[in-house]
Amino acid sequence: MSTITEKQPSIHRLFSKLIENQTLQHAYLFEGVAGAGKKEMALWVAKALFCPHYSEEQQPCGKCHQCQRIDTHQQPDIIEIEPDGLSIKVAQVRELKEEFSKSGVESKRKLFIIEDVEKMTQNAANSLLKFLEEPDGDVTALLLTSAKQRLLPTILSRCQIVHFPVRPLSERIVELENRGLTLSQASLTARMTHDAAKAVELAQEEAFQNLVQTLWGWFKLLAKRDEQAFVYVQTDLMGAAKDRETYHQVVDLLIIIYRDLLNLTYSEQVQPAFLNHEAELKKIADQMSSRQLTAILELLLAAKKKLNSNVAAQGIFEDVALQIVSI
Ligand SMILES: [Zn+2]
DSSP: OHHHHHHSHHHHHHHHHHHHTTOOOSEEEEEOOTTSSHHHHHHHHHHHHHOTTOOTTSOOOSSSHHHHHHHTTOOTTEEEEOOBTTBBOHHHHHHHHHHHHSOOSSSSOEEEEESSGGGBOHHHHHHHHHHHHSOOSSEEEEEEESOGGGSOHHHHTTSEEEEOOOOOHHHHHHHHHHTTOOHHHHHHHHHHOSOHHHHHHHHHOHHHHHHHHHHHHHHHHHHTTOTHHHHHIIIIIHHHOOSHHHHHHHHHHHHHHHHHHHHHHHOTTOOOSSGGGHHHHHHHHHTSOHHHHHHHHHHHHHHHHHHTTTSOHHHHHHHHHHHHHTO
16 A cells, blocks of 8 residues: 555655645546556545545555455446557447446545556547546546657646656666565566566566577677577577567567667666676677667667567567668
8 A cells, every 4th residue: 555655755745635635636647657656546546535544644544345445446436447459449438428427326426547548549539528528526537648648639638747757777676676586687677667566577477587588699699790690580589479568578678788788888887787798798888889789779669669560570570680780
């Protein structure tokens, strides 16, 4: 219960005040990277509003019937929506509106939480807009997004925007060490995700460890400009990367390595994510120019975009290999 309020203390203070003074607005947009605590904070607000034991210390009890129903997503006056597949469809928004028109199942106070709100279809967004324009009773909307730039201006203008800041890398590494990861595990996974629980999960996953090793093998070929890097995609890499999530991890890991190399060309003091290979990375950085490294990072960012289209991952990786060995 206390973690989110420690993780985002200023947002906790803000909402404690709003709840205490009963000045909650109609719609808030929680905006920030994945793992910044948007959903946890939304659930905290839910409990703060519904827990009868919400205390002077500005904490819900976390144990009562209301708190438990919120934890198990069974509080009828709180509606949570997340994308159905790749998008939030108009039927989901319609359903939400119907639920809310049933004038407060148990109380007057109602709350809805929409995750990844940028994934709303145009129709769903229009439908939501109408809802936001015609507030009805004690309704509060918490819209969550990690891609604010993809939201319609009409939605943005109807919400109070709450930015969720992220903590510095060094702090997140220490937190992961406190959760039992080694420094080398922590320094890599803290760069993969801002979500501490997800980072711990990754570090412990055998498939991820295997992916990291395979990826390192690929990187060594790339760094040597060895044309085997092309064949390696099929013989090794595609055996370790099997779905959209791991394809993205492949590119993310390479981006992490090449960013470290770029930083190492400017300063000897940089501690790379792949701590166990620090000496090797420093040697490689000595042999590369920042212009080359920047070009490689650009092509990796383009590859990451391509992964979101229908192009087959193997083709994208082979193309990356061909391009990097010739830079
Ligand atoms: Zn409670």
